[in-house]
Amino acid sequence: MRSKIRDAKRLVAKVGSALVTNNGAGLDHAALADWARQIALLKARGREVALVSSGAIAAGMQRLGWTKRPHEMHKLQAAAAVGQMGLAQAYEDAFTRHGLHTAQILLTHEDLSDRKRYLNARSTITTLLKLGVIPIINENDTVVTDEIKFGDNDTLGALVANLIEADALVILTDQDGLFSADPRKDPAATLISEGQAEDIRYEKMAGGAGSGISKGGMLTKIKAAQRAARSGAHTIIAGGRIPDALLKVAQGETLGTLLYASSTPLQARKQWLADHLQVAGAFIVDEGAANALRAGKSLLPVGIVDVKGNFERGAAVSCQLETGEPVARGLSSYSSTEARKLVKKPSSAIEATLGYVCEPEAIHRDNLVTL
Ligand SMILES: Nc1ncnc2c1ncn2[C@@H]1O[C@H](COP(=O)(O)OP(=O)(O)O)[C@@H](O)[C@H]1O
Numbered sequence: 001m002r003s004k005i006r007d008a009k010r011l012v013a014k015v016g017s018a019l020v021t022n023n024g025a026g027l028d029h030a031a032l033a034d035w036a037r038q039i040a041l042l043k044a045r046g047r048e049v050a051l052v053s054s055g056a057i058a059a060g061m062q063r064l065g066w067t068k069r070p071h072e073m074h075k076l077q078a079a080a081a082v083g084q085m086g087l088a089q090a091y092e093d094a095f096t097r098h099g100l101h102t103a104q105i106l107l108t109h110e111d112l113s114d115r116k117r118y119l120n121a122r123s124t125i126t127t128l129l130k131l132g133v134i135p136i137i138n139e140n141d142t143v144v145t146d147e148i149k150f151g152d153n154d155t156l157g158a159l160v161a162n163l164i165e166a167d168a169l170v171i172l173t174d175q176d177g178l179f180s181a182d183p184r185k186d187p188a189a190t191l192i193s194e195g196q197a198e199d200i201r202y203e204k205m206a207g208g209a210g211s212g213i214s215k216g217g218m219l220t221k222i223k224a225a226q227r228a229a230r231s232g233a234h235t236i237i238a239g240g241r242i243p244d245a246l247l248k249v250a251q252g253e254t255l256g257t258l259l260y261a262s263s264t265p266l267q268a269r270k271q272w273l274a275d276h277l278q279v280a281g282a283f284i285v286d287e288g289a290a291n292a293l294r295a296g297k298s299l300l301p302v303g304i305v306d307v308k309g310n311f312e313r314g315a316a317v318s319c320q321l322e323t324g325e326p327v328a329r330g331l332s333s334y335s336s337t338e339a340r341k342l343v344k345k346p347s348s349a350i351e352a353t354l355g356y357v358c359e360p361e362a363i364h365r366d367n368l369v370t371l
Pocket residue numbers: 015016017018019154172173174175177178179180181182183184205206207208209210211214215216217218219
């Protein structure tokens with residue numbers, strides 16, 4: 001089973017408050033530098049890594065000279081806004097030493113449930129990965145408070161894994177993995193080595209959070225593994241203080257707890273597209289485009305002869321022949337208004353027509369299922 005992780009090309013690593021901060025007093029710069037070193041090595045070995053990191057509130061509290069975590073949401077949000085600067089700076093410094101650039105991405109759950117924003121976030125992060133930049137992701141605590149209340153970047157890690165179709169989500173924390181019971185309360189608890197992410201027994205083993213600064217605990221990690229599995233990503237929960245934890249996990253060494261998914265990212269995405277999509281409109285395509293779609297290729301604007309319905313970028317649309325015969329369905333890279341202007345045009349004409357290019361394809365093959 002661990003070979004699944006050894007073969008994982010795209011990984012999301014999540015480091016929690018329990019690790020990023022020095023017991024709540026600012027950032028643990030040595031720890032950050034060490035993850036940067038490990039991620040740089042993984043990159044050099046051809047892996048893509050996005051990093052979801054907590055720590056904004058703890059860093060902000062230190063910068064503001066606060067010794068006690070406030071209870072008021074607006075103060076916590078202010079601390080997060082101050083601290084995010086330090087967090088981003090610390091990562092940029094750490095990765096610069098390895099010749100790598102970082103990019104700051106602040107997201108909310110709403111961003112990822114809105115189709116248009118979802119596609120935009122997806123294209124940005126995947127473009128950054130292709131450019132060799134390390135995306136450093138945190139929640140946008142200025143505009144949402146749920147995450148501060150629940151102290152849960154685990155869910156964000158899973159959402160990002162879904163978003164970029166990562167092969168694996170590596171959650172690093174202050175325990176060596178999932179134990180049969182909270183090891184802080186039950187010294188006889190034993191480490192679970194691996195199991196299926198959807199196995200509901202694990203939820204019962206996961207108690208609340210361990211320290212004052214973290215709130216999510218193991219339960220949010222198990223839920224995150226279940227969510228990641230829905231897009232085919234395997235999850236590993238491992239001890240972030242174990243030397244070379246990330247490298248070892250990525251090499252497929254038996255470390256921490258592996259909660260595996262039963263399908264691959266692409267299978268899972270296509271299944272989701274096949275099962276759940278209510279279509280908002282249609283692309284009427286010519287024979288050539290229909291054949292390309294049946295051969296598993298993307299839909300290019302040049303093969304579209306007409307656009308039916310009104311829809312936004314990211315909407316689910318069907319692709320059909322003029323006879324009404326359905327060929328495929330998928331997520332449109334363009335709104336219906338934009339797509340109407342692109343009918344029968346080569347992709348090279350998109351920029352001249354719209355003034356910008358979202359994607360060269362009207363529907364990318366990863367976002368398509370043939371019928
Ligand atoms: N079954 C369990 N196995 C391991 N840890 C558990 C379990 N149940 C609860 N925990 C607690 O979860 C804590 C990790 O979660 P949390 O403090 O939220 O970390 P992070 O900040 O890394 O997200 C551990 O310190 C531990 O006390």
